[in-house]
Amino acid sequence: MSAVLQYAVQGLAAGSFYALAALGLAIIFGVLGVVNFAHGAFYMLGAVGAAVLLDTLGLSLWWALLAVPVLMFGFGVVVERLLVQWLLRLDPLYNFLLTFGLTLVLVELVKQKYGVSGLPYRLPGALQGRVDLGGVVLPRYQLFVLLASVAICVLVWLVMTRSRVGMIVRAATEKPELARALGINVGRWVTPVFGFGVALAGLAGVLAAPFRAITADMGNNFAIILFAVVVIGGLGSIVGAVIAGFLVGLVEAFGQAYAPTFAQILIFVLMALIILVRPAGLFGRKEATA
Amino acid sequence: MLEVTGLEAWYGQAQALHGVSVRVGEGEVVSLAGRNGAGKTTLVRCLIGLHRQVRGTVRFLDRDVTRTPAHQRARAGMGWVQDDRGIYASLTVEENLLLPPRVSDRAWTMERVYEAFPVLAIRRRAPGTTLSGGEQQMLAIARALRTGARLLLMDEPSEGLAPVVVARIGEIIREVKAAGAGVLLIEQNVKFAATVADRHYLLSQGRIVETLDNSEFRRREGELLKHLGI
Numbered sequence: 001m002s003a004v005l006q007y008a009v010q011g012l013a014a015g016s017f018y019a020l021a022a023l024g025l026a027i028i029f030g031v032l033g034v035v036n037f038a039h040g041a042f043y044m045l046g047a048v049g050a051a052v053l054l055d056t057l058g059l060s061l062w063w064a065l066l067a068v069p070v071l072m073f074g075f076g077v078v079v080e081r082l083l084v085q086w087l088l089r090l091d092p093l094y095n096f097l098l099t100f101g102l103t104l105v106l107v108e109l110v111k112q113k114y115g116v117s118g119l120p121y122r123l124p125g126a127l128q129g130r131v132d133l134g135g136v137v138l139p140r141y142q143l144f145v146l147l148a149s150v151a152i153c154v155l156v157w158l159v160m161t162r163s164r165v166g167m168i169v170r171a172a173t174e175k176p177e178l179a180r181a182l183g184i185n186v187g188r189w190v191t192p193v194f195g196f197g198v199a200l201a202g203l204a205g206v207l208a209a210p211f212r213a214i215t216a217d218m219g220n221n222f223a224i225i226l227f228a229v230v231v232i233g234g235l236g237s238i239v240g241a242v243i244a245g246f247l248v249g250l251v252e253a254f255g256q257a258y259a260p261t262f263a264q265i266l267i268f269v270l271m272a273l274i275i276l277v278r279p280a281g282l283f284g285r286k287e288a289t290a
Numbered sequence: 291m292l293e294v295t296g297l298e299a300w301y302g303q304a305q306a307l308h309g310v311s312v313r314v315g316e317g318e319v320v321s322l323a324g325r326n327g328a329g330k331t332t333l334v335r336c337l338i339g340l341h342r343q344v345r346g347t348v349r350f351l352d353r354d355v356t357r358t359p360a361h362q363r364a365r366a367g368m369g370w371v372q373d374d375r376g377i378y379a380s381l382t383v384e385e386n387l388l389l390p391p392r393v394s395d396r397a398w399t400m401e402r403v404y405e406a407f408p409v410l411a412i413r414r415r416a417p418g419t420t421l422s423g424g425e426q427q428m429l430a431i432a433r434a435l436r437t438g439a440r441l442l443l444m445d446e447p448s449e450g451l452a453p454v455v456v457a458r459i460g461e462i463i464r465e466v467k468a469a470g471a472g473v474l475l476i477e478q479n480v481k482f483a484a485t486v487a488d489r490h491y492l493l494s495q496g497r498i499v500e501t502l503d504n505s506e507f508r509r510r511e512g513e514l515l516k517h518l519g520i
Contacts, residue, residue: 170380171389178376181338182390183364183437 002136007257013142015249016149022229022241023156024200030173030236034087037099040223041106042198046072046205047214048110051119060124068206069199076198080191094162110216118213145207153242160238163219228271234284244282291314291472293440297346306332308496309399314472319463321475321483324493325518330476331373334443338370339363361465367393369439373446375430384414386429390437397438407432413468432460442471448479460486480515484508
């Protein structure tokens with residue numbers, strides 16, 4: 001029983017990274033209509049950023065959690081202004097070419113600078129060790145990741161459902177043309193929304209840094225699973241992205257525990273089943289995919 | 291307040307409007323009738339700024355807005371009541387009402403909106419598209435009124451609605467007119483148009499073929515119905 005609970009927490013913690021990154025991907029797709037294939041690279045940059053901050057400036061994870069999303073937001077704004085904005089009027093094929101090409105460039109740049117072996121990362125003392133929750137012993141950091149990402153998802157959900165910005169993002173996602181005809185300057189929100197989505201991917205990377213081997217390639221596999229998450233949750237659905245993120249984390253963790261060779265395949269079997277039963281994904285709306 | 295002169299619109303190489311000239315004054319209700327495919331919706335989309343492949347001029351409140359982006363036209367006082375009602379499923383009824391910014395001091399307060407449309411007050415927390423067709427039409431109109439729009443572009447507001455709902459829409463249009471706003475009413479329902487509009491345009495194959503005052507419009511109703519193929 002306690003083993004099951006441990007796998008569950010481990011899966012949910014891993015799912016946190018998917019949930020945060022998929023959330024950013026969903027918001028970007030909603031407002032820009034751009035499927036950002038560079039999202040895995042932004043996640044990788046978040047983790048590398050945390051490692052570099054610790055190595056060069058001695059800034060611990062606590063500071064990285066603040067600084068990296070801010071830096072990644074700025075980076076996202078630059079990428080949007082320089083590159084992504086030109087995609088909005090073009091055939092979706094260019095969307096794929098540009099964001100995928102950007103991934104290759106970013107990955108190679110990181111390889112040039114930091115090599116291919118993993119960067120070390122050390123957790124702050126307060127997050128090391130294990131906690132005993134009435135007989136179930138869990139790594140303290142896994143619990144922290146889980147709580148932190150649930151808190152962030154709830155916060156984003158509150159902003160999306162309770163604020164004027166959230167209302168505009170929802171309106172621009174559902175019917176962008178009508179939003180403009182109702183007097184909303186949708187274009188004004190495009191850049192900050194892209195920056196915000198990139199910041200969420202960076203944040204997922206920071207949280208993953210102590211967990212994973214920090215390499216230039218760490219985002220590649222992540223991105224592949226991330227797209228399974230998005231398909232399962234429903235492209236453009238914010239709630240779907242978060243729930244599918246945690247779900248895929250669970251499937252991965254239990255797969256690794258009980259059928260290690262099939263762990264990754266299981267995720268894609270799940271994706272195929274969802275496509276068969278609900279082609280628009282768990283929370284996708286049919287009209288949204290049309 | 292609205293003066294359209296020699297408007298031409300294209301979809302790629304295909305021309306949809308051939309020199310359309312239309313005028314709506316303050317406190318005036320003008321209807322635009324025409325068969326499906328005559329160019330009615332294209333004209334509205336040109337006016338609100340969503341169709342940009344145009345030639346000619348659109349003047350609104352003495353300003354040339356031909357090249358003005360849609361959101362700025364809305365902020366200048368154009369209110370669009372879309373033919374499919376344009377209600378957001380991901381927004382509640384109240385959020386649908388609050389989404390567009392106020393554009394003039396004629397803006398209705400939420401109290402007034404809820405007083406005029408009690409059903410919207412009752413369903414304010416429900417997702418917009420859970421309302422019935424007639425209620426969604428009321429919501430679309432109420433949304434435009436809340437902004438204080440000075441010109442309402444209403445695309446087929448009576449379509450598919452029960453007579454009692456259509457009558458209510460007629461009342462609202464007369465109220466809007468009395469308050470000094472202009473209304474351009476795209477309407478196939480000739481009988482309904484005759485009850486609310488001061489003047490009528492007949493659009494055929496992208497051209498205005500008739501301009502009629504209301505008495506003449508009523509006299510030739512049978513002929514017009516035949517033309518519209520209804």
